[in-house]
Amino acid sequence: MSSRIAAIALLSLMPLGCAISRTISTDSAADSHAKKSAEYDFWDAVAERSTVTNDDALQGLLLVAGDPAASDYTARLQRARERGWVSSSAELPKNESAEVGTIARATCEILDIRGGLTMRITGLTGRYCTRELIHLGILPPRTANQSMSGLEFVDLVGRIEDRKREREDLP
């Protein structure tokens, strides 16, 4: 009986363990390619990474949003908080893999996507922004806690641009 309880306890803790461990890279592409003049190299470096870090994600999204290039991660995070991409209480380690939910939240803000009833009530949350982007066909099926590879992130940035262009082309 006690072994059965122990097994159940272990099984219930396993998802928790999976959820809290995220990939941490040694550095970010934004470290060496933060300047506006190095934008090509920044995107090339990001595209080759197996996971996109919080630093790279914020740098890329700020570039797409047309925000002035921030000099370091602290400034980028501050700007992201001002725009509502990251809640003020959230800790985002610089080289930790970015969550799809965080990226989706920023994407919804950039594209001014209001979503459905739930999203309008809850505001921009990672979970519902992700679902909304999946619904709109901007993201393939994902969950808010997943990571993104660099190539996927660059692809998403292209789709954000396409969406922006479509909106501008509308009469």
Add this chain to the structure above:
Amino acid sequence: MRTNSAVTTSHLRRHLGTLAVLAGALALGSLPLLFAPGVSATDASPDGELVTMTVADLLALMQQEAAGATRALPEGEIKILKAVVMKAEGSSQWKKGRDEGSWKNSVVDDTLDPGALIRTGRESLLALRVGQNASILVDRNTRMELPQVVQTGSTLSTTVSLSRGRADFKIDEVGLTNDFSVVTPSATLAVRGTGYVVAYGGLEGTRTFLARRDLLHAVEIRYFTTRFRYLLEARSKSSDTYQDPAVFALFDTVGPPPLSGTLIADDATLSLLADSFLREAIAPDPFIRNPLFDLRRIDVADQNHLDLESRGQFR
């Protein structure tokens, strides 16, 4: 209509290399007149600035030259072709090869050899004419390579490698066999003669959809129309009802102005047209007053707007 025409050649000679690359575009059907001056300049004016010949001769030469440009090569002969930048919007760069040269900002008329690498930035667009039979519109955030652009016998072989991003391809039928392939990290696509878009990204891999053929066509026409300058000299005579060859050419090319819409609503335009027709009708020889006609740019891409910058009768 038989008309003597004079064509400036100093400007044209600079683009003869481009013309050789692009002559296959004649197969588009919509660009015949645009090639005429280049052909005449090549043959008739090795040292002079002006060439005088009839329009009919000019057209015949043009057709002959265009047909020659897409002729099959003898057995075993290989001809390396190039790509030329027709339009560069936003930021885009190219370099000669993986291990040679440095990145250079793309500008119109840049010529790229096989092996060239191309990259575009955000909100950018780069249009290329590749070899004799293909046009490519390289979209935003794209990395592309041109490993092979070559003619072997009667086959035009082109290979494009798309690492990421998106590009529109339009392959024309020019009388030779098209062997055009696009290679992405997850697929290889081959085509004989059509247009399509290939996109490759991390989210969904390789995707294909319909090409923006109209946009590509508009880019081609705009590129060619801004290449050349047409001058019709005072001695020109025409057997046509309209003695003024510029007026004839204009109406023959773009047709009369629309009867409704913005143009007719513009009083200034109406009076301008009326004035020009009146002068045309009463003048025994319009060239006496207007010795030189300079049709510098006729935007035939959009007939409804009749974007005209000309001197002489339409001033």
